[in-house]
Amino acid sequence: MQYLPSAQQLPPEKDPATIIEAINVCKEYATGTLNVQALRGINLLIARGEVVAIMGPSGCGKTTLLNCLSSLDAVTSGTIRIVGHDIRSLSDRELTDFRAREMGxxxxxxxxxxxxxxxxxxxxxxxxxxxxxxxxxxxxxxxxxxxxxxxxxxxxxxxxxxxxxxxxxxxxxxxxxxxxxxxxxxxxxxxxxxxxxxxx
Ligand SMILES: Nc1ncnc2c1ncn2[C@@H]1O[C@H](COP(=O)(O)OP(=O)(O)OP(=O)(O)O)[C@@H](O)[C@H]1O
Ligand SMILES: [Mg+2]
Structure with missing residues (x-):
């Protein structure tokens, strides 16, 4: 996995080995009067065949990141691509089929x-x-x-x-x-x- 501190550092060419890309991903939970910014500007690339462990203290956003990367939850801003598809471009039906076929x-x-x-x-x-x-x-x-x-x-x-x-x-x-x-x-x-x- 490459952790990229800023979106500008993303390589311009699409790499066929890349299976998951996150570009400037932010996720905010709005609960009544309180807003929690769980993810702030995440940029990463994960290649096919890689085993990646995301570590951090309780509440730092690991589950949120996983839910966003896997398309179970929507991001507040930013882009997630899985095998080259921007997940926002897929319909609910397509996403459900894709998850059933490609993800465990x-x-x-x-x-x-x-x-x-x-x-x-x-x-x-x-x-x-x-x-x-x-x-x-x-x-x-x-x-x-x-x-x-x-x-x-x-x-x-x-x-x-x-x-x-x-x-x-x-x-x-x-x-x-x-x-x-x-x-x-x-x-x-x-x-x-x-x-x-x-x-x-
Ligand atoms: N559905 C939600 N509504 C509001 N806030 C949420 C929600 N889910 C998570 N949060 C908040 O977002 C932050 C990140 O939570 P998350 O569950 O992603 O953490 P985590 O790193 O997986 O923690 P843990 O190691 O305890 O599982 C926390 O501050 C949490 O309170
Ligand atoms: Mg968790």
């Missing part, structure tokens, strides 16, 4: 559907993106096996630990083999188990 999401709060079990949660984005039922099921099992949760696939989220829910959310994000995976604190709930004490 692991949210800070899992967002598993409580009425579906683990397997069905992982299967859902595959079905939405048009994969036929039989193949969707096979790919969901494969993805669940990758995160080591085959035994828990028939359980609903309420019966899982925080870490298990988060791993199902990761399996769901990876199941469609997306071009971009957005992960917001994806390991925050993986608390190491304390060593078991032997009883005396």
């Amino acid at each position: 999401f692991v949210f800070q709060t899992y967002n598993l559907l409580p009425v579906l079990n683990g397997l069905e949660n992982v299967e859902l984005p595959l079905l939405i993106s048009g994969v036929v039922a039989k193949e969707a099921r096979a790919r969901a099992w494969e993805s669940i096996a990758q995160v080591g949760l085959t035994r828990w696939a028939r359980h609903r989220p309420a019966e899982m630990s925080g870490g298990q829910r988060q791993r199902f959310a990761i399996a769901r994000a990876l199941a469609t083999a997306p071009s971009i995976v957005w992960a917001d604190e994806p390991t925050g709930h993986w608390i190491a188990r304390p060593a078991r004490r032997s009883s005396t």
Whole structure:
């Protein structure tokens, strides 16, 4: 990733390796009388295949940036391009299709559907993106096996630990083999188990 302190430093030629561009992005939340400027002039380029970690203290704007870059939330000003498309030029329908096809999401709060079990949660984005039922099921099992949760696939989220829910959310994000995976604190709930004490 290149962090660019000012928009003027953006290269004039489009680089085909660039998958995400942010140009002078600002995001302001208006809550009643209080305005919070969560993002102030963000410029960055992320290349295909890069793994980028955004770090900073609580409340500094990491989730806001991720929501804006992934087109889940609208920016107040500035431009975001994903694989060369200015996301403002896409209709809601096009954006929804694009996200379903090209992006996987692991949210800070899992967002598993409580009425579906683990397997069905992982299967859902595959079905939405048009994969036929039989193949969707096979790919969901494969993805669940990758995160080591085959035994828990028939359980609903309420019966899982925080870490298990988060791993199902990761399996769901990876199941469609997306071009971009957005992960917001994806390991925050993986608390190491304390060593078991032997009883005396
Ligand atoms: N929906 C909202 N309405 C109003 N203000 C918001 C909203 N979401 C976030 N904010 C504010 O924007 C700022 C950035 O929040 P954000 O959630 O992006 O931080 P973060 O870096 O992800 O924090 P954390 O590490 O705690 O998850 C904070 O000051 C927060 O209070
Ligand atoms: Mg956050």
